[in-house]
Amino acid sequence: MSTHHHLQSGRRRLSSHHFLDAADDYVAGYAILGSANIARKLWKAMFMSGNSRVVCVASRDTARAQAFIDECQALLPFPQAPEAVEGYEAALARDDVQCVYIPLPTALRKEWVLKAAASGKHVLVEKPVGLNTEDVQEMIQACIKHNVHLMDGVMFMHSARLQLLQKTLPSLGPLRRINSEFCFKANEAFFQSNIRCSSATEPLGCLGDLGWYNIRLTLWAMNWYLPVRARGCLLKENADGVPYEFSGELLFESGCSATFFCSFLTHETQLAVLNGEEASVQYSDFVLPLPGRYLYFDVNHQSYPQEGLDQVVHSYSERHHVQEAGYGHPSSQEACMVRHLSDLSREGGGETTKWPEQMLKTQMVLDAVLLSARAPGRGVGGDGGRE
Amino acid sequence: MSTHHHLQSGRRRLSSHHFLDAADDYVAGYAILGSANIARKLWKAMFMSGNSRVVCVASRDTARAQAFIDECQALLPFPQAPEAVEGYEAALARDDVQCVYIPLPTALRKEWVLKAAASGKHVLVEKPVGLNTEDVQEMIQACIKHNVHLMDGVMFMHSARLQLLQKTLPSLGPLRRINSEFCFKANEAFFQSNIRCSSATEPLGCLGDLGWYNIRLTLWAMNWYLPVRARGCLLKENADGVPYEFSGELLFESGCSATFFCSFLTHETQLAVLNGEEASVQYSDFVLPLPGRYLYFDVNHQSYPQEGLDQVVHSYSERHHVQEAGYGHPSSQEACMVRHLSDLSREGGGETTKWPEQMLKTQMVLDAVLLSARAPGRGVGGDGGRE
Numbered sequence: 001m002s003t004h005h006h007l008q009s010g011r012r013r014l015s016s017h018h019f020l021d022a023a024d025d026y027v028a029g030y031a032i033l034g035s036a037n038i039a040r041k042l043w044k045a046m047f048m049s050g051n052s053r054v055v056c057v058a059s060r061d062t063a064r065a066q067a068f069i070d071e072c073q074a075l076l077p078f079p080q081a082p083e084a085v086e087g088y089e090a091a092l093a094r095d096d097v098q099c100v101y102i103p104l105p106t107a108l109r110k111e112w113v114l115k116a117a118a119s120g121k122h123v124l125v126e127k128p129v130g131l132n133t134e135d136v137q138e139m140i141q142a143c144i145k146h147n148v149h150l151m152d153g154v155m156f157m158h159s160a161r162l163q164l165l166q167k168t169l170p171s172l173g174p175l176r177r178i179n180s181e182f183c184f185k186a187n188e189a190f191f192q193s194n195i196r197c198s199s200a201t202e203p204l205g206c207l208g209d210l211g212w213y214n215i216r217l218t219l220w221a222m223n224w225y226l227p228v229r230a231r232g233c234l235l236k237e238n239a240d241g242v243p244y245e246f247s248g249e250l251l252f253e254s255g256c257s258a259t260f261f262c263s264f265l266t267h268e269t270q271l272a273v274l275n276g277e278e279a280s281v282q283y284s285d286f287v288l289p290l291p292g293r294y295l296y297f298d299v300n301h302q303s304y305p306q307e308g309l310d311q312v313v314h315s316y317s318e319r320h321h322v323q324e325a326g327y328g329h330p331s332s333q334e335a336c337m338v339r340h341l342s343d344l345s346r347e348g349g350g351e352t353t354k355w356p357e358q359m360l361k362t363q364m365v366l367d368a369v370l371l372s373a374r375a376p377g378r379g380v381g382g383d384g385g386r387e
Numbered sequence: 388m389s390t391h392h393h394l395q396s397g398r399r400r401l402s403s404h405h406f407l408d409a410a411d412d413y414v415a416g417y418a419i420l421g422s423a424n425i426a427r428k429l430w431k432a433m434f435m436s437g438n439s440r441v442v443c444v445a446s447r448d449t450a451r452a453q454a455f456i457d458e459c460q461a462l463l464p465f466p467q468a469p470e471a472v473e474g475y476e477a478a479l480a481r482d483d484v485q486c487v488y489i490p491l492p493t494a495l496r497k498e499w500v501l502k503a504a505a506s507g508k509h510v511l512v513e514k515p516v517g518l519n520t521e522d523v524q525e526m527i528q529a530c531i532k533h534n535v536h537l538m539d540g541v542m543f544m545h546s547a548r549l550q551l552l553q554k555t556l557p558s559l560g561p562l563r564r565i566n567s568e569f570c571f572k573a574n575e576a577f578f579q580s581n582i583r584c585s586s587a588t589e590p591l592g593c594l595g596d597l598g599w600y601n602i603r604l605t606l607w608a609m610n611w612y613l614p615v616r617a618r619g620c621l622l623k624e625n626a627d628g629v630p631y632e633f634s635g636e637l638l639f640e641s642g643c644s645a646t647f648f649c650s651f652l653t654h655e656t657q658l659a660v661l662n663g664e665e666a667s668v669q670y671s672d673f674v675l676p677l678p679g680r681y682l683y684f685d686v687n688h689q690s691y692p693q694e695g696l697d698q699v700v701h702s703y704s705e706r707h708h709v710q711e712a713g714y715g716h717p718s719s720q721e722a723c724m725v726r727h728l729s730d731l732s733r734e735g736g737g738e739t740t741k742w743p744e745q746m747l748k749t750q751m752v753l754d755a756v757l758l759s760a761r762a763p764g765r766g767v768g769g770d771g772g773r774e
Contacts, residue, residue: 043696075696076696173654176654177570255622259636261564261644263563265664267560271660273658277572277653282658284702290700290702302654302657304655306427309459309715311675313672313675313677313678313714327697
């Protein structure tokens with residue numbers, strides 16, 4: 001199959017490049033806990049990463065794990081078929097597993113992150129990482145104690161686009177406003193059955209599932225400074241208090257402010273706007289990149305000079321590209337994410353504080369906007385945002 | 388001069404079309420009070436409207452009015468040169484003036500709107516219309532009493548693009564989020580000398596100068612329903628309390644919410660996003676249209692289906708155009724605005740409540756977000772936005 005051949009080629013090319021200086025052919029073995037839908041994308045990412053493989057898929061029900069494996073192997077087979085194992089503990093006990101991918105419901109994550117760490121496994125955990133900041137701190141402490149890496153599944157952090165944007169940010173001048181939206185309109189089946197709507201499994205609702213990305217992008221743009229004030233508005237929640245639509249505003253000491261909007265009720269959008277004093281950046285796929293072999297963002301300039309009797313509008317945009325596939329390719333952000341963790345999972349694979357710090361701050365801001373929303377009339381921190 | 392010839396032709400074409408059913412050749416005579424920079428654009432708009440002319444420019448200093456007239460006549464001469472008159476009263480006393488354009492500082496507007504109305508003149512007033520809702524109500528009452536029209540200078544209300552957007556809105560499904568930004572980065576001279584930075588003349592600062600448009604677009608999209616809750620944040624103000632940067636959030640009974648951002652400190656941007664349940668609209672020139680002969684907005688669709696192992700991103704945009712020049716042309720929104728008021732200024736020229744209602748609601752929301760910002764910790768109205 002030509003597509004498969006192409007993917008395999010891409011994999012070899014990237015992995016040989018990636019391991020140019022490597023003395024061995026280290027391939028990290030992953031256990032996938034559960035068979036959440038997102039795990040299909042991660043299966044492919046592990047395949048494409050060039051330095052990772054799925055060793056096993058664990059489920060309370062072995063048949064379910066086997067069905068998941070069969071489905072994925074039929075589409076993109078690992079040379080050595082992953083094994084279906086009964087129970088998550090069994091996966092953690094295996095010597096051929098170096099990393100554990102945990103897409104379990106948020107309410108279960110802490111337990112299994114702690115157990116994975118205690119088993120000496122590196123952890124890739126879905127977002128939101130925890131139910132609250134305390135849980136995340138506990139997870140981080142456990143991973144530090146057991147000397148394992150902990151990374152949350154925010155794929156865009158691993159995109160070359162973000163690196164290019166980082167280099168471009170200074171040309172915007174000081175940032176003054178960050179504006180992001182991440183929404184999808186869920187169907188009735190989602191609201192009836194999906195774990196994302198149950199307060200028992202996903203009490204953070206759209207804020208955890210979507211707002212996590214808004215907050216993360218904002219903190220990234222602010223170079224990880226925490227806001228001095230955070231305000232949230234629960235625009236819609238279900239009877240159990242699970243957020244369905246949420247807006248937040250963050251104020252930073254630099255004078256920059258940020259607004260974000262996330263929703264299960266609004267048509268799909270993933271707009272990111274960074275307004276600086278000298279220019280703006282805008283792109284419409286900040287979480288899930290558009291298809292194709294290039295990702296981009298636009299740097300926008302406008303001016304409104306008076307010319308004769310006219311107030312003229314001048315406008316120009318520079319589109320900045322990186323050569324990176326939107327998804328499902330060795331170059332795509334989810335493959336880079338897995339490749340990155342697999343690299344770290346080697347002995348002496350790098351410092352262990354970068355990703356924990358980012359996820360902790362994300363969770364702290366998430367907690368703050370939610371607290372603000374549930375105590376209407378007061379933001380968290382600061383003096384009301386006035387100068 | 389070929390450009391001039393073209394403009395004249397356009398003027399004749401449009402005006403003959405416009406007055407197809409008119410029995411006379413009514414041309415509304417305008418007095419311009421003061422010589423604010425924006426009056427240059429309005430001079431041209433009056434010229435282009437096809438049913439208007441500048442009769443006189445009034446200033447406390449006749450020489451200044453004459454210099455303004457000379458400058459404008461050199462660029463775009465009315466066949467009968469407008470007269471420079473000393474003092475605004477003198478302009479209001481003239482029988483050849485049917486309409487008065489008032490771009491005076493906000494703090495002076497009420498006085499001159501009341502006097503213009505008492506003189507039986509129709510009024511085109513710059514925004515923000517008043518210092519507060521009470522002032523605007525007083526102005527409206529005066530205009531009703533004297534049976535004259537009152538219109539505020541929100542040009543985009545008169546654009547064919549807004550009419551097309553109105554027809555397109557139902558295809559978005561119920562609106563859930565309105566997100567707009569209107570900013571320009573002022574230079575030092577602006578902050579030192581411009582009346583827009585003095586609490587004596589423009590105490591509403593960027594909120595009056597820019598936020599007026601954000602609020603107006605939002606209310607338009609919400610079909611003039613007022614928000615049930617309004618919250619504002621004074622992100623930056625000067626020592627006199629004049630807003631330099633401001634954000635607001637509005638919650639509507641339908642469940643839709645709106646955020647806006649306006650600033651004298653941030654690079655030029657005028658982004659409008661309307662997020663519905665079924666699609667989104669986006670355009671980047673909602674106040675001052677981009678140059679060219681077509682205005683447009685984009686209707687954006689995204690979806691994120693699972694296909695095999697991939698979470699695919701589907702995206703498509705429809706660009707909707709209207710044939711309308713960005714500015715300085717008989718078809719452009721500012722010419723349409725003037726043409727509209729001149730039409731209304733004819734005897735029996737139409738109902739008098741549409742524009743007053745719109746400006747009053749705009750001012751009410753402006754007052755509400757400012758009150759909220761100055762009393763941190765409480766929004767105005769509602770119960771905190773929770774369901």
